[in-house]
Amino acid sequence: xxxxxxxxxxxxxxxxxxxxxxxxxxxxxxxxxxxxxxxxxxxxxxxxxxxxxxxxxxxxxxxxxxxxxxxxxxxxxxxxxxxxxxxxxxxxxxxxxxxxxxxxxxxxxxxxxxxxxxxxxxxxxxxxxxxxxxxxxxxxxxxxxxxxxxxxxxxxxxxxxxxxxxxxxxxxxxxxxxxxxxxxxxxxxxxxxxxxxxxxxxxxxxxxxxxxxxxxxxxxxxxxxxxxxxxxxxxxxxxxxxxxxxxxxxxxxxxxxxxx
Numbered sequence: 656x657x658x659x660x661x662x663x664x665x666x667x668x669x670x671x672x673x674x675x676x677x678x679x680x681x682x683x684x685x686x687x688x689x690x691x692x693x694x695x696x697x698x699x700x701x702x703x704x705x706x707x708x709x710x711x712x713x714x715x716x717x718x719x720x721x722x723x724x725x726x727x728x729x730x731x732x733x734x735x736x737x738x739x740x741x742x743x744x745x746x747x748x749x750x751x752x753x754x755x756x757x758x759x760x761x762x763x764x765x766x767x768x769x770x771x772x773x774x775x776x777x778x779x780x781x782x783x784x785x786x787x788x789x790x791x792x793x794x795x796x797x798x799x800x801x802x803x804x805x806x807x808x809x810x811x812x813x814x815x816x817x818x819x820x821x822x823x824x825x826x827x828x829x830x831x832x833x834x835x836x837x838x839x840x841x842x843x844x845x846x847x848x849x850x851x852x853x854x855x856x857x858x859x860x861x862x863x864x865x866x867x868x869x870x871x872x873x874x875x876x877x878x879x880x881x882x883x884x885x886x887x888x889x890x891x892x893x894x895x896x897x898x899x900x901x902x903x904x905x906x907x908x909x910x911x912x913x914x915x
Contacts (some may be wrong), residue, residue: 657874657906660712662853662889664690666896671695676869679802680707682900683907688712688851697749704750712885713754713825713851716743720853725758725793727778728771728803732760736770739790740778747787749790754788754850756825759803767803772817778865779819790850795833798860806843807831816850823850827889830867832857839876846880855890862890 659699661679663672672695679687687709692700704711719726719737726736743755745766757778760772778789793810794802804810826849832838842849854873856866863870877886892899 657878657884658685658883659879659903659906660684660686660688660885660887662688662690662887664688665889665891670874673699675712676700676703676707676709676711678896680709680895681904684709684888686710686712688714688887688889690715692716692746693717697746701750705815711750711752712748714743714747714752715756716758718739718758719760724799724802725759725760727757728762728767729755729775729794730766730770733770736774737777740774740879741781743783744778744785744787744915748785752821753786754790755782756790759791761799763801771803772813773820775813775817776819779817779822783819787821788824788850789819790825791822792827793830793834794827795830797833798830801824806834807845811845811848815837824848825851825853827853827855828868828870828873829853829855829857829860829889839873842873842876842880846882849882851884851887852877852882853887853889855888860891861893862899862902862913863888 661684663675667675667678692714704753712790718724727737728734740757747755759774782789791804791810793804793806796805814822816822824845828838831841835841854870856863856865857868857886
């Protein structure tokens with residue numbers, strides 16, 4: 656059956672991270688993920704994960720200065736980008752998390768492409784001995800105008816050229832539906848390089864129970880493709896998170912947890 660991860664960057668975002676992990680467990684999620692947990696000591700995060708039995712699936716590298724959205728493709732900022740990569744890897748190692756999303760940032764052109772490739776190479780080499788996956792994620796031009804990485808084919812070319820088996824695509828259905836559409840064909844096309852899948856309604860980024868995408872169909876395609884890992888619910892609730900979880904009810908067992 657389809658399982659879900661709660662993205663705590665948006666869900667229960669008003670709670671401290673350890674409390675949000677406990678809230679996600681109580682709501683029936685099988686895993687969690689987050690954006691930038693660095694203000695919380697990793698020991699506190701690890702304790703909440705151990706208490707609930709949830710896995711933290713991934714987190715992001717730092718965004719940079721105010722108004723920035725990552726550093727890895729910014730020429731001249733290589734030292735900061737690599738410090739952020741190392742910070743993220745230290746955190747995931749401390750909490751037993753398997754993946755880091757390396758954020759490209761606002762950039763364009765050949766110089767940005769070269770810097771991004773070099774920083775991803777650095778990240779993958781550091782991550783490999785610890786069994787950690789490095790993720791890259793295309794973002795849509797409306798929510799993140801000027802972001803370096805905007806398409807699944809662009810990401811696939813970067814991954815192929817890098818030559819690292821621990822560099823994978825974060826396939827966010829919300830972003831890619833806006834940029835490309837044709838989501839289920841894209842899932843089939845890129846299945847071999849996908850490291851994580853995220854969901855939200857399009858175009859409002861609400862709960863995944865309305866809008867342009869029929870997620871029931873998407874879940875069926877993913878099952879046909881052999882996808883068994885939790886899908887990241889990364890939507891903006893717009894009101895208290897607990898009031899938005901009706902979409903999750905059909906996937907819960909009678910005891911309240913999601914069906915396996």
